[in-house]
Amino acid sequence: GIDVIITDHHEQGESIPKACAVINPKQIGCTYGEELSGVGVAYKFAQALYRSMSQNESELDQHLDLVALGTSADIVPLVGENRIFTKFGLKQISRTTKPGLKSLTFVSGLMGKDISTGQVVFILAPRINALGRLGDAGEAVRLLSTRDERVASEIARKLDSENKRRKEIDRATLQDAMDQMYEVADLENDKAIILAGEGWHQGVIGIVASRLVEKYHLPTVMISITNGVGKGSARSIPGFHLCEALKKCEDLLIKYGGHKYAAGLSIKQENVEEFRKRFLSVSDVSLTSEDILPKLNIDGEIELSSINDELVQSIDNFSPFGPQNTRPVFLTRNCEVVGRPYTVGRNHLRIKIRKGTAIFDVIGYGFGDMVKHISSEGCLVDVVYVVEYNTYNNITKIQIRLKDIKPTVSTLSTGLG
Secondary structure: OOOOEEEOOOOOOOOOOOOOEEEOOOOOOOOOOOOOOHHHHHHHHHHHHHHHOOOOHHHHHHHHHHHHHHHHHOOOOOOHHHHHHHHHHHHHHHOOOOHHHHHHHHHOOOOOOOOOHHHHHHHHHHHHHHHHHHOOOHHHHHHHHOOOHHHHHHHHHHHHHHHHHHHHHHHHHHHHHHHHHHHHOOOOOOOOEEEEEEOOOOOOHHHHHHHHHHHHOOOEEEEEEEOOEEEEEEEOOOOOOHHHHHHOOHHHOOEEEEOOOEEEEEEEHHHHHHHHHHHHHHHHHHOOOOOOOOOOOOOEEOOHHHOOHHHHHHHHOOOOOEOOEOOOOEEEEEEEEEEEEEEEOOOEEEEEEEEOOEEEEEEEOOOHHHHHHOOOOOOEEEEEEEEEEEEEOOEEEEEEEEEEEEEOOOOOOOOOO
16 A cells, blocks of 8 residues: 655666656656666656755755765766766765765775765775675665764674675685686687576675676676576676677576666576577677777877876866766877886786886786786886876875786887787
8 A cells, every 4th residue: 555656777677567656767758868877866856856845956965975976886877967966976975974974984994085986986885785795785774874973883894894705705706707617618709708606695796797797808697596596697898788688588587687788687597508508699699709809999199298287187177987988098109117017916017107208107907917028127118098196195196097008019000909
């Protein structure tokens, strides 16, 4: 006897649940046009409620911090309303009065700092998701809704602890998946990766699928099997629509849902091998050899001498950055390596480069293996990068963050891969 209103932002399935109303900008017949996040749809619904009751909509602005948090974490295009919500909401996170957000930024080492979309995606959101992935997602709701500072602090510390445990499970599952992949996959010819494992934690397989997509640039499905039933998470690349691919396999699935780049599914264990064959066949027809080559879009070729505060501040005016509104990527050729490159942390590259009188520190996350190719001082390299401010020990300076690097070749005709 309870009236139900559903808000959603995923691709519409074959059937829509019965409800008083279903609010989803992606449902057939909706002309709204904005690709909102889940929290974005909820926020627009709240605005409509306020408007219908002749209430002051600006009262909702106090919750833009939560809207920005969800919009950034949902990896939706940061254009239109999404960008507006996020731009103003990120500013609120750093000065939020909500006990839950304050405690979360504190345990994350971001208390009082300006927050970027990257910090939401890689630092804050994983902590919120950790309990949902490994235990009770209701705790995350309590964190963000409580008005009790003590309760918020306790939950935030628990989230932080669970996130560390989640990382350990991530690493173990990723290693297990890669070991299996080398046994069952044909990386020379396959245009997708489909892996299934007994006992893989359902809360981390989506993260592991994303890691495999980053490494191999192939659509990836990870399936965790328990008691004869598999639950899977899938991640994709540009040019391959996951939901459309899964629709061609739906007779083998219990259910599925999601959108273009991310989806979930459930499947009987006895159908997994046939699903693997079918999905590989679909990907082989849908993707060309060029589609599965990683592509790096370069916005412009500049000299190191062009990099200064004026440039970085001009770029930052276009923030927040995210899908469809990415930070500009630059190319500079013939840079001289100064000193000896070295690795830090988990396989990150640290080097210093010079061209003319301009000299900059460079960080390359995940580029540690390149040390052996650029190990000699004075060697020349071509670098693709973004420029940004980095603050360390309360000192802020311009940093070059690598997107690609390779030794300069004499012809310069092959470009960067």
